[in-house]
Amino acid sequence: MTRPASTRPRPFRILSHLGVMVAVAAVMGVIVAGLAIPFAGVLGIGARNVAQSVEELPEELETQRLPERSRIVDGAGNTIANIFEENRQIVSLRDVSPMMRKAIVSIEDYRFYQHGALDLRGTLRALVTNQASDGVVQGGSSITQQMVKLTLVQQADTPEERAAAVDDTYARKLRELRYAIAFEENHSKDWILERYLNIAYFGDGAYGIEAASETYFDKSAKDLNVKESALLAGLVRNPTGYDPTNSPERAQQRRNVVLNRMAELGVIPQPKANRLKRADLGLSPTNLQNGCVSSRAAFFCDYVLKYLQEDPSLGETPEERMEFIQTAGLTIRTTIDQRFQAAADEAVQATVFPTDQAIGALAMVEPGTGRVRAVAQSRPMGSDQEAGQTYLNYVVPERYGDSNGFQGGSTFKLFVTAAALNQGISPYTSINSPDDAAFDLGSYEVCDGEFYQSSEVYAPGNSTESGVMNMYTGTQLSVNTYYMALEQQTGICEPYELAQQMGVELDNPERELVPTFTLGVADVSPMEMAEAYATFAARGVHCPARPVNDITDAAGTMLKEYDSDCTQVLPESTADQINDILRGVMESGFGSGLQIGQPSAGKTGTAQGNAVWFNAYTPNLATAAMIAGANEFGSPINMAGVPIGGAYRNVSGSGFAGPMWYDAMIDIAPFLDDEDFVRPTTAE
Template sequence: MVAVSAVLGVVVAGLAIPFAGLVGFASNNIADSMDDLPKELDTEVPGEKSAIYDADGNLITYVYDENRINVSLDKVSRTLVKALVSIEDYRYYEHGALDVKGTMRALVTNLGSGGVVQGGSSITQQLVKQTLLNQANTKAERAAVTDDTYLRKFNELRYAIALEKKHSKDWILERYLNIVYFGDGAYGIQAAARHYYNVNASSLNLNQSATLAGLVQNPSAFDPTDHPDRAIARRDVVLDRMAELDVISEKRADAVKAKKLKLRPQTSPRGCLNSTAPLYCSYVLEYLLKDRSLGNNESERQRLLNTGGLTIRTNLNLEWQDDADRAVRGNVRATDDAIGALAIVEPGTGQVKAISQSRPYGDKRKKGETFLNFVVPSQYGDSNGFQAGSTFKAFVLAQAIEDGVPLDETYYSPNETTFNFSDYANCPGAPSFGTADFPMRNSTDGGYENLYTGTRDSVNTFYLRLEQETGVCDPYNLAKSMGVRLTSPEGVKDAEGNFIIQPERVPNFTLGVADVSALEMAEAYATFAARGIHCDSQPISSIEDANGNVLKQYEPRCSRVMAESTADAVSDVLRGVIEGGFASNERLVVDAAGKTGTTGTVAQSPSVWFVGYTPTVSAAAMIAGANDFGTPIGLDNVVINGVPATASGSQLAAPIWGDALKAFQDELPDTRFVYPSTVEGAGVETPYVPQAPPSTNGPGRGGNRGNDGRGGRR
């Protein structure tokens, strides 16, 4: 009773808390502890989940630490408010921070039992406890918040007094309803209403309100999804209490008690694994974590994503994503020792419309599933990429046209020949490539080729000869300006002080010896479709904060990297690959252009590619030999989709591209490529063939400018 008298002294004193006069249960320690506390509690808004949507506003997934959606008190059913106050703190609007009657009742009961068996906390005190729990970062801090001692009660009381002085009862109740846990992963009344009943908190009826109000005391024990009988019994306790307090009539209470719970449980997808587009989702999150405008470091950005209640609007076209998934997985099985990939980008904006790979996003312990993203650049994914083969010839082609080489310029391009490193210019100030000879051969028969035929038939010796005209530096830098993330070798020296030449910037550059991702190549070729305008790939259009205000708008980041006429000429050349070349099986109902790529010999090739585009969409398809960890391996003896990998980019990768784009080609506008009328030699596809090959060793230069009438406009 000494202890009881001490508490009464605190209460009678008007909560001034004169601790020096208290006796019993370590009153001096309590006083010292409370004097050390801040006078006000930091009542930051409870963290709520962020939502990710596709371009049409369809939900992809949620990202959160706690499944919570904050709502204002006027968005909460009055029936729920009455039910909660009745069962938790019926005199809430009458007393101050401390409910004296409730506290004394609990105190006497607990002292008589020798322990803490009954709570007497007001809603304000409960808010203090929930807030401290929410802010606890360590196990020790969480233990201190939940410690069943009178010291904790007094600590909570001081904070509660400060809250009551600073805020209204409605403000405190609103914050409490948003922070309290309702079980089964639902935090706050809005998340609970949606989770258990698939309604908003404003629409909760009496049956639902009584059930949810009853959960607060013990969310696990009364969880209606796991313990429906307990939940019903607890609901009935709430209804009886409401009737006892004349909040509702006994007749109405009895009528509701006769009903079932009528749950409509809903799941709230969390993270990428449970999303409608897992791979794209992972790309979005990695992209945001690298965005420095969202926080000083990745930890801050992650916290913003998990607790900021953001609305993240992406550029994903979910229908195209489904088409891409079907195309990739219809050509490469998830369990194959190879990875199929496809990336789709919108020219002129850089909007990433879909990304797909043959190995689904999932548990890495399951054969054919992975958490690794092989489609995007290593900055946002998990792979350094794969060699892109002859798709890199487009960069040399574009640079040659930019330099004024006519489209009908002819070079003797035999099936096998030898080149010398000294014939290739490096970047100014960089070391030369040496004076050694190196052999080169074609995968198809060579001869006299111009820019049309040499590209359509992917003649290696033709492109090594064309690269002598452009040098290696300019096509290399052009590719970088188009979005290919190549390693710049300038200024890099080895231990002996010698300049290091990176393997990307060598005469074999035109054969695609650099490792790249499908998204990089789709972005790069989109530059041709956009008539020389390059735009950085962007998966996100905008972010809104929890109040619906635009936090960031992701505008297109674009710049001109080549003349319109150059891009138009490239498109005119590359359309021949689809209209009569290796990828003729993938013709669309709209204008399309593209380039195949196979690295090395077919059986030993680490990857095969097809990158193609229309005037309004660009896509890159790839198949690469890779083990379960994504480490590149040759395609030798690899079985892909039940068939040994004995094909090339046109036979393996191009069908992925074609299957995807044919699925939505009817949605594409009937936009035409612009004919490059101002580019010399345009339309002359068949080169002039002299009576005898050049007398000089190696490749030679023909004199045809397309004026002999042998060619024709395409």
């Protein structure tokens, strides 16, 4: 609450303030709390010079909003991580217990509500006490003056400005008092006390009374009792020296000083103070972690921050956006479902160990919305490479996680299938697909009617069966020669562009827009593949993957909503047909042993022994499972002969990545709505 501006004439107000300032200066050689300005320095200053100095100072100190921690939460409001520069949560004075308010006033400025910007009586008392003790034992600064000093330090942009804010000089103290006078004229006492309690540092990384209450007692400031209030009130004088977690004896002594002072002032009865002084500190310390490393969903959290750093509405540069996130007291409501996340984590960790020369990863995306429901990988977040820790996020695209990705293998065949169906090729069209087929690479059309420039002949070979195939059998058996022949009919351009439209971040045509595109030579992340396959599940509607629902500010006001930005990139009939083909993979193909009690469709993939995939989906959840060989630096390696998860494995999509997908999905399936795919209308 702001006080009405004074109606007294300006000259009268200035002389009134000067009278106080000059009187104090003349009597004791000080202006404010430091009590350290030599007599000679002050006595040599005339009233006219003091008046001129005051007139030259700004009338008011503009207070900026205090930095406040932001929270990343799930849809139900459960905290996933706290992000901050300073651990502070701003609270109103009414949300601070009355006893805490009385305790801080008792020990720091007991006449706070009776005097103005400067407590002349308190300053004189402090001077006498300090002179008798031959040192600074008691401060003479009012709470208003202390708040000004803390504000100047808080708002300093450079080391020089911070040094000036605490410099023990006449100029600094005069400026500080001038600002204090302005605060007293323009704001209520309650407003000043509220800001003081929110800006003060209480030690152990806790800024402001709410964070301090949580840090030391695991409760809100509104619930502090007398004993707890006395402890916290005693910390502001020396938060490091009296830190109860490091110096409990000194903290207890200081708390008892506050209790004695409260009894002396009649705030509490002396017998009660005596009883409380015998009690222990009653700490219930909590260590609020800053950032994603300690989060239960560390790499999802990291993905959220990288995603928001690309949002221009949060600042002009990524650095400004991150600073805004760290200081604005935001609530970032994300798309994660922690039940899904727990199931994904458990499945990945049971399959691939952190120190293995391989990465296990799962990405889950909701069809029709793009909401990312889980991000899991086998290497935990951290810097201890010997323990398998890493900061590389292998699940998300490179721009969000710094991993280059891994070849997608046969999971790319579905983009050729989609192009063929779009072009009117029947899913039942037969193509002879022998194991020894050879393909002239120069016969593959790229974009704009051009053909791939090569005179080479490529003979891929099949890893399963050969013979006459159609889209159903060729897909269920993942027949390489069938898809190389089908791509000759569709050309490379449309499958390539469809993959891009469905969320695969292809940006190197020289390496990717090639005849072997259908065999998955492009590097890709699990998130991109989950997003692409979610497009099939959503009947051709592509929704970019997004980890955030909305952001509200500290007051609960909506700042931004992240709505789904979906586009129909495939005809419904094409998507329905693909869903039916891939449903066959799960019912009678490589995924037949991975039934989860929900209608599902999926595709396996193997990329030259470096990565295996199982991308599968229900009508309401698409999940990409990947296991890829990678050394401690994240570079791809061959998984042949490498122990993974404590054993030597058959590195196939259905035999390795498929069971990891199943282990996660069998726990998630009960939470999914009962839906089914739309059957295609294509006749044989």
